[in-house]
Amino acid sequence: MNKLIAAIMLLFFALPLSAQEWIKVAEEYEKNMEYLKQREAPSLYSFTNYRGDVLSKKPSPELCIGVHLPDQKAVDDLKELGIRCVRFTIYWNDVEPEKNKYSPEALEHYDRIFGVLLKNGMVPAPVIHGNPPFVSFRGRGTAYRDFADFAAMCASRWKECRYWELWNEMDSDFTDLFGAKDSRIPQEARGRYYAEMLKTAYPAVKKANPRAIVVMGGVAGSITDFMRGVYKAGGRGYFDIMNIHTYGMPLAWSFVNRGLEAKRVMDAFGDGTKPVWNTEFGTEAGSYVAAWGKPESLSSFDDIQADYLTELARLNKETALYDKCFIFQYLAASEGGKEAVEELGGDPEDYTYGIMRSDGSPRPAFEALKRLAINKDLFRF
Numbered sequence: 001m002n003k004l005i006a007a008i009m010l011l012f013f014a015l016p017l018s019a020q021e022w023i024k025v026a027e028e029y030e031k032n033m034e035y036l037k038q039r040e041a042p043s044l045y046s047f048t049n050y051r052g053d054v055l056s057k058k059p060s061p062e063l064c065i066g067v068h069l070p071d072q073k074a075v076d077d078l079k080e081l082g083i084r085c086v087r088f089t090i091y092w093n094d095v096e097p098e099k100n101k102y103s104p105e106a107l108e109h110y111d112r113i114f115g116v117l118l119k120n121g122m123v124p125a126p127v128i129h130g131n132p133p134f135v136s137f138r139g140r141g142t143a144y145r146d147f148a149d150f151a152a153m154c155a156s157r158w159k160e161c162r163y164w165e166l167w168n169e170m171d172s173d174f175t176d177l178f179g180a181k182d183s184r185i186p187q188e189a190r191g192r193y194y195a196e197m198l199k200t201a202y203p204a205v206k207k208a209n210p211r212a213i214v215v216m217g218g219v220a221g222s223i224t225d226f227m228r229g230v231y232k233a234g235g236r237g238y239f240d241i242m243n244i245h246t247y248g249m250p251l252a253w254s255f256v257n258r259g260l261e262a263k264r265v266m267d268a269f270g271d272g273t274k275p276v277w278n279t280e281f282g283t284e285a286g287s288y289v290a291a292w293g294k295p296e297s298l299s300s301f302d303d304i305q306a307d308y309l310t311e312l313a314r315l316n317k318e319t320a321l322y323d324k325c326f327i328f329q330y331l332a333a334s335e336g337g338k339e340a341v342e343e344l345g346g347d348p349e350d351y352t353y354g355i356m357r358s359d360g361s362p363r364p365a366f367e368a369l370k371r372l373a374i375n376k377d378l379f380r381f
Helices: 002-014 019-038 072-081 104-119 140-157 187-208 223-232 251-268 285-292 298-319 364-372
Strands: 045-048 054-057 062-066 085-087 089-091 127-129 163-166 213-216 242-246 276-281 324-327
Touching: 019 251, 019 298, 062 298, 072 104, 072 364, 085 324, 127 140, 140 163, 140 187, 163 187, 187 213, 187 223, 213 242, 223 251, 242 251, 251 276, 251 298, 285 298, 298 324, 298 364
Parallel strands: 062 085, 062 324, 089 127, 127 163, 163 213, 242 276, 276 324
Antiparallel strands: 045 054
């Protein structure tokens, strides 16, 4: 506990939480780790859809990754890592800029992405989001039907894709479709609105492709409050896989604590046999600086990133906390934190989440994950 307390006191000076609050988080992490070590991992996941069909699958903890623009180079690099499941975004607003009018160029763009992934034996796991100009929270009833139509089109056009994640961080202000841009609307209410969308989109996706598996959008904020809203609104049978995001320092704290929080909420609503995914976890220098100050150099931060990612890949393999967890992200990009490290030298992009540098060369995290070969017992390329 001494190392944790030392970390807490550093966090106390950097972040707007009291020392007592950080101690509570640290103690929760310690208890959760003990629980994970002692618990018996599930032998089977199952879920019941809106028609009452029971579907089952065996747990197989797998390390996956997000890629902004999957191309042949990315695929070749991921094969070196032994990673096959790739999350990328299909932007609704790009594909359908006007209602019922699809952009041929955007469709061809995603045709190419699916083509390169499937040709190489990769598993696509797209997330669909992005408000087109003809939808709004005020007209959410129509907007949810429009989204259901679009998601069904995707599931029908790319039938070889089984996983479909419906929206991204819908509890946060990425979008106004579920009320998140209005601070007066609490998380539980946002969950209820999201459930309304699921009740429309889930049957539409399943009708378009009965083999499709619907993944909930990654919850970024309060899991308990948001999911309480989803369940109270009757959303239980309208998603197949629960999904959260975990960030912050120390990275393991949110990875473990939020994962078990999700499972406890699901248990409380009789939904505890479903799989849980973590479609975004990772670290960048901005979070590190906020917690502990500037790293000595890009090299030292690279080593920290490599240690964090391999530690959590091992942890998930050992505990089966998540059925799939996705590193954020393959290639360095502008996701924040750069301004905190500009004077340290090197390309500021290389202090962001990517396991590859902005010039396409590997960071130490890439080499460490390659040595780890965490998925080697699941498949071979």
